[in-house]
Amino acid sequence: MIRISTIDIVRTSLGGTGKLLPVAILITCAFAAFWLFPYDLGFLTQMLIMMVFVVSFDLILGYAGVATLGHAAMYGCGAYAAGLFAIHASPDPLLGLAVGAVIGALIAFFSGLLLMRAHGLSLLMLSIAITMVLQEIASKARDVTGGADGLTGISMTPILGVFEFDFIGKTAFWYAFSVLFIILVVLRVLVASPFGLALRGIKDSPSRMRAIGTPVYWRKVTAYVIGGTIAGIAGALSAQITSLVSVEAFNFALSADVMVMLILGGAGRLYGALIGTLVFMTVRHVAASIDPFNWLFVIGFMLLAVVFFLPDGLISLPRRVAGMIGARK
């Protein structure tokens, strides 16, 4: 009885049986990838971590319409916090994730208080500046962060005291997938809530949302903090799984990649973030192995094609194809 009630609650929150289909596809894909690519689990895990990161940015850009180029700030801080916590306090992975989340949230809150007052180009520049300052701090504080050499010596205990991190990366894969899955469920409920509705309204018309009684600034700060929390979790995951945190975690290119992945897949849809990350990382992996110097051409052309022909991202492709077939009939 309890089991049925729980399923019903989740189903209602997710918006009905039809909305559960992507979740089922996601789980199927995870199992398929696990069995089909047993020697690429490391790469697949990196992809899952990046999906957590990109989906966090979707809440900010895709739903609230806030375009920043400094999302790596929260990711990097989450990574360093989890790494330092594992080395100096506790090597428990879940505690480390919580620490990454809190630090990501704090950085997002304090930077968000400033950033969410800015718009357009100023917002982009400020977000880049904050990330650069953090990167410089991480680079200079050698005694704490390891500086340019990175933070090493991170070693984790088994997850829940049971699942030990193995050499092949099986545990890491399912750990990352479980975190992604839980975050997706939480975000699905969040974006369907009045808060999610307010964010979409703010994206469409901030002035109108203000006029109907919504405190736009604080809603944006809240979205930024939630996105920052999840980005912090992504950073913590990366630190725990790779046992290394580099100053590259704050790299501008990482923030730019996250934006490209989201636009490729389709912003404001959650699952678009997953598709974009999957396609971007796969293409980069394959193209870079074929031509290590010119692989960016492929990504560039792909992005151009999507922006021109599928402005709503790759996730809109089935609907677009169905529409074209329908028009021909």
Added chain:
Amino acid sequence: MAETLLELENVVAGYGETHILRNLSLKVVQGERLAIIGRNGVGKTTTLNTVMGLTRQHSGTIRLKGQPIDRLPPHKRSRLGLGLVPQTRDIFPSLTVEENLQAGVRNGASIEEAYDLFPRLKERRRNGGRQLSGGEQQMLAVARTLMGKPDIILLDEPLEGLAPVICERLVAVFQELSRRGHTIVLVEQHTAIALDFAERVIIIEQGGIVFEGAASELKSNKELLDRHVGIAAPHH
């Protein structure tokens, strides 16, 4: 004597350093139907936007239920009981009709009540904002404002560009809202409709009030109408 709900005292407001309203003073009392008319560009929309906090107020005082609201941001003014239906309608295009309404819900307002007033919106509840006709958008803009349970509804040219049959339907809804006790301020270019609807009328010219009186008085004064509004209001 009915209670004064909204009061503007020597308000100077505009865009940037440009002053559109020049020492404008007016009162809106509980339950009344007030129309603000005037030629294009005289400051009618600016008056409503200034009350709502969407336009820069340089000086003067605005009071709502006796409390100064000059320094409050728009969302706080909305929560205190002001509801603006903007000229541009500003429907959220990516939200469905029902989501547009949900986005405006405050203090336990009922979406079903909005559907009772506008059955057409119930039929279109699953349609996206960008799929609506002009009339449907205006209905949605009014209904969404009602979701904030406003004490005063500020209507900024709600009939602009709409077919006569839709205009009649909307005016009937405004009358119904007035019967239910809402205070309504209507800015309207259709002078005849505004004079038929309102009890009291204000004519604005160059950011100040040049006439304030009963609608019936203005209806019979064609010379005044012609001088300040440009056209004499036709009789029905």
